[in-house]
Amino acid sequence: MLSRTANDLFWMGRYVERAENTARMLDVTWRMSLLPSGDRAAGDWGAALQIGGGEDVFAERYVSANARNIIQYMVLDGDNPSSIYSVFRLARENARATRGTTTTELWQSLNDTWLEVQALDYDKIAKRGFSRFFDWVKERSHLFRGVSTGTMLRDDAYFFQRLGTFLERADNTARLLDVKYHILLPAGEPVGGAIDYYQWGALLRSVSAFSAYKRRFHDAIWPQRVAELLILHGDMPRSLHSCYRELDGLFAALRELYRRDFECFRLAGKNYSRLRYGRAESIFQRGLHEYLADFLDRNADLGAQISSDFMLGN
Amino acid sequence: MRTPVHPPAVPAFDEMRDAGGLVRPAYDRLADWLTKTPKSVFRRKRQEAELLFRRLGITFAVYSDDAGVERLIPFDIVPRVLTAAEWARLEAGLIQRVRALNAFIHDIYHGQQILKAGVIPEEFVLCNAQFRPEMLGIVPPGGVWAHVAGIDVVRVDEGDFYVLEDNLRSPSGVSYMIENRSVMMRLFPELFSQNRIAPVDHYPNELLSMLRSVAPPHAGNPTVVVVTPGMYNSAYFEHAFLADEMGVELVEGQDLFVTDGFVFMRTPQGPRRVDVIYRRIDDDYLDPLAFNSQSVLGVPGLLSVYAQGNVALANAIGTGVADDKSIYPYVPDMVRFYLGEEAILKNVQTWQCREPDSLRYVLDHLDELVVKEVHGSGGYGMLIGPRASTAERAEFAARLRATPDRYIAQPTLALSTCPTFVQQGIAPRHVDLRPYVLTGRTTRVVPGGLTRVALEEGSLVVNSSQGGGTKDTWVLQE
Numbered sequence: 001m002l003s004r005t006a007n008d009l010f011w012m013g014r015y016v017e018r019a020e021n022t023a024r025m026l027d028v029t030w031r032m033s034l035l036p037s038g039d040r041a042a043g044d045w046g047a048a049l050q051i052g053g054g055e056d057v058f059a060e061r062y063v064s065a066n067a068r069n070i071i072q073y074m075v076l077d078g079d080n081p082s083s084i085y086s087v088f089r090l091a092r093e094n095a096r097a098t099r100g101t102t103t104t105e106l107w108q109s110l111n112d113t114w115l116e117v118q119a120l121d122y123d124k125i126a127k128r129g130f131s132r133f134f135d136w137v138k139e140r141s142h143l144f145r146g147v148s149t150g151t152m153l154r155d156d157a158y159f160f161q162r163l164g165t166f167l168e169r170a171d172n173t174a175r176l177l178d179v180k181y182h183i184l185l186p187a188g189e190p191v192g193g194a195i196d197y198y199q200w201g202a203l204l205r206s207v208s209a210f211s212a213y214k215r216r217f218h219d220a221i222w223p224q225r226v227a228e229l230l231i232l233h234g235d236m237p238r239s240l241h242s243c244y245r246e247l248d249g250l251f252a253a254l255r256e257l258y259r260r261d262f263e264c265f266r267l268a269g270k271n272y273s274r275l276r277y278g279r280a281e282s283i284f285q286r287g288l289h290e291y292l293a294d295f296l297d298r299n300a301d302l303g304a305q306i307s308s309d310f311m312l313g314n
Numbered sequence: 315m316r317t318p319v320h321p322p323a324v325p326a327f328d329e330m331r332d333a334g335g336l337v338r339p340a341y342d343r344l345a346d347w348l349t350k351t352p353k354s355v356f357r358r359k360r361q362e363a364e365l366l367f368r369r370l371g372i373t374f375a376v377y378s379d380d381a382g383v384e385r386l387i388p389f390d391i392v393p394r395v396l397t398a399a400e401w402a403r404l405e406a407g408l409i410q411r412v413r414a415l416n417a418f419i420h421d422i423y424h425g426q427q428i429l430k431a432g433v434i435p436e437e438f439v440l441c442n443a444q445f446r447p448e449m450l451g452i453v454p455p456g457g458v459w460a461h462v463a464g465i466d467v468v469r470v471d472e473g474d475f476y477v478l479e480d481n482l483r484s485p486s487g488v489s490y491m492i493e494n495r496s497v498m499m500r501l502f503p504e505l506f507s508q509n510r511i512a513p514v515d516h517y518p519n520e521l522l523s524m525l526r527s528v529a530p531p532h533a534g535n536p537t538v539v540v541v542t543p544g545m546y547n548s549a550y551f552e553h554a555f556l557a558d559e560m561g562v563e564l565v566e567g568q569d570l571f572v573t574d575g576f577v578f579m580r581t582p583q584g585p586r587r588v589d590v591i592y593r594r595i596d597d598d599y600l601d602p603l604a605f606n607s608q609s610v611l612g613v614p615g616l617l618s619v620y621a622q623g624n625v626a627l628a629n630a631i632g633t634g635v636a637d638d639k640s641i642y643p644y645v646p647d648m649v650r651f652y653l654g655e656e657a658i659l660k661n662v663q664t665w666q667c668r669e670p671d672s673l674r675y676v677l678d679h680l681d682e683l684v685v686k687e688v689h690g691s692g693g694y695g696m697l698i699g700p701r702a703s704t705a706e707r708a709e710f711a712a713r714l715r716a717t718p719d720r721y722i723a724q725p726t727l728a729l730s731t732c733p734t735f736v737q738q739g740i741a742p743r744h745v746d747l748r749p750y751v752l753t754g755r756t757t758r759v760v761p762g763g764l765t766r767v768a769l770e771e772g773s774l775v776v777n778s779s780q781g782g783g784t785k786d787t788w789v790l791q792e
Contacts, residue, residue: 003580100558313580
């Protein structure tokens with residue numbers, strides 16, 4: 001396999017995962033904006049922009065941060081490299097460049113996705129219903145992972161693509177939690193009211209963790225437990241712990257295939273043990289925001305190390 | 315817009331029916347199927363075919379469009395049929411021609427016997443932009459130059475094939491030969507049980523065997539790669555397709571580098587030596603150190619590795635000198651000179667406008683001739699005299715007078731026609747054929763090729779860039 005191919009596969013995984021997470025985040029924002037506490041909606045849309053990144057570019061090009069503009073920017077704007085439109089285009093381009101190492105079915109699935117996305121505009125999405133559209137994006141991402149898992153040879157091509165998926169997912173979950181936690185937890189106010197229930201419930205739902213929370217804790221929704229679930233619980237598939245468990249398995253497979261060690265294995269192992277053996281109390285003692293900011297840096301460092309170990313070909 | 319003239323000036327050879335309207339043997343079964351199948355079925359099948367091509371991503375880019383725009387080449391669902399006897403003659407002619415062309419290229423980079431013997435004027439070769447002095451005295455691994463040749467042939471009557479053009483650099487289209495067949499088999503499986511049709515899908519296997527056979531001797535189990543200019547190239551789909559079918563890496567220039575006299579590719583596990591490069595980029599872009607220094611597509615130092623015999627390139631550098639339209643008229647002479655045989659495939663009569671007598675003849679007969687650019691391809695920059703307006707002919711005449719060296723002229727051939735499914739139903743349309751000739755230790759042709767069809771009534775331009783389509787091509791087995 002070529003280094004360039006490894007890079008394309010890695011980013012293919014990242015792009016599709018990013019599309020899914022953007023859809024999840026916008027979906028929850030959209031649902032929240034329908035609640036009677038509508039005065040908070042503007043803040044929610046702003047947060048969506050903050051989680052997705054690129055606020056500066058948005059501010060340059062759009063007058064107001066209203067729902068329509070933010071959806072336009074994060075879903076359809078071809079000039080925003082992280083919009084759902086752009087990441088599906090890039091994923092499809094990468095799929096096209098790596099057809100030799102993936103499967104026809106994988107290419108067809110991403111090509112179909114792109115053909116549909118290409119034909120979209122705001123009015124079409126509005127007519128179809130926003131939630132239906134976001135569900136569709138999630139389904140395309142589920143399909144992507146399903147087709148990969150169901151058809152690809154378990155060789156380095158598969159491993160690199162999956163590395164992209166979980167590195168991106170860890171990044172996105174951490175961002176979502178970091179931004180939302182602070183918005184939802186105004187200083188000095190008591191928690192546990194009805195609004196909190198819906199707000200925190202929506203956050204959990206956005207990462208498909210609502211019923212998982214109920215089953216795990218048999219309790220009302222407490223912010224610290226939400227954070228604990230999304231960071232430390234290895235059985236919750238979008239948690240940071242869970243992402244790193246996947247990454248750890250993929251690096252083990254690469255080590256076996258290549259029969260040697262790379263620096264990124266060490267970095268990943270270090271991050272994984274912090275999640276595996278970390279305790280919720282110490283996270284909150286230190287401060288959740290500090291913890292997550294530090295995690296995002298480490299996660300980004302791992303991405304850079306993967307690139308330097310495998311994708312430059314020196 | 316130009317209105318096509320119909321019927322063609324010269325009555326064309328109809329491959330399905332003879333002058334009396336009787337079906338020729340090759341189309342025996344197919345004619346029956348064409349009559350019995352309702353138009354609605356053809357229409358539905360054509361839609362299915364288009365969907366298959368689009369889903370498989372079998373597209374090509376058109377240069378005049380914005381970068382990255384992808385189009386489908388129209389596919390005609392009526393196959394073109396050749397009998398075993400017709401194919402046998404064509405095959406023998408192709409093998410003979412490509413052997414002579416390979417001998418010619420070797421000769422001009424070594425002893426230049428054919429120039430010394432005065433068979434071809436020296437300046438046609440030595441002053442040709444495609445002549446690569448860097449290759450003088452170099453013997454490519456295996457002694458092969460044109461490993462993959464696409465020879466464009468047309469029929470004008472029952473017996474003969476004429477060669478329109480030899481493509482010896484990196485001829486494209488073979489993926490359509492294979493995919494057209496695979497789509498036909500999905501759409502009309504019954505046709506394949508009723509007819510004995512020679513298979514074509516082993517082409518990538520033949521290609522790989524050929525490429526391995528020309529590896530440098532040290533290679534052992536050679537590593538073969540396909541080099542593409544990248545995904546915005548019009549033939550990118552084909553590059554990817556062939557690499558995939560052969561199970562080898564599809565690489566770009568940036569994936570390769572030269573060190574210690576060998577070529578390596580960058581992999582996650584570090585550098586890996588490359589022994590055979592099936593390159594789909596032009597000579598000019600191969601090595602910025604040797605050729606176009608602006609090229610970012612190539613590999614710096616590649617030519618030096620090649621000259622040391624440490625990597626094989628298919629096709630070799632400098633084959634373009636033999637497929638130039640100014641050399642074309644001499645191919646039958648090459649066959650005689652190197653093989654001592656008479657050419658089985660005919661050449662189309664060609665006037666070189668650089669010769670004053672020829673230029674005069676061409677200017678006097680512009681309304682009968684096809685005028686082409688010597689270095690042109692893809693159907694761009696040509697004049698089809700009988701179809702052109704007076705103004706267009708006058709404009710071309712001016713160009714001919716200004717730069718006669720750049721043009722050749724040929725009679726307007728009445729290309730044969732094949733039944734084709736068009737708006738009005740099944741109707742004859744003009745076709746050509748590009749079979750693919752592979753040369754390693756031996757020269758072989760996979761039975762069939764790419765049939766291109768001019769979908770517009772009366773049109774003789776079959777190029778996909780100009781609205782032509784393709785057909786599956788059947789060679790019947792005895």
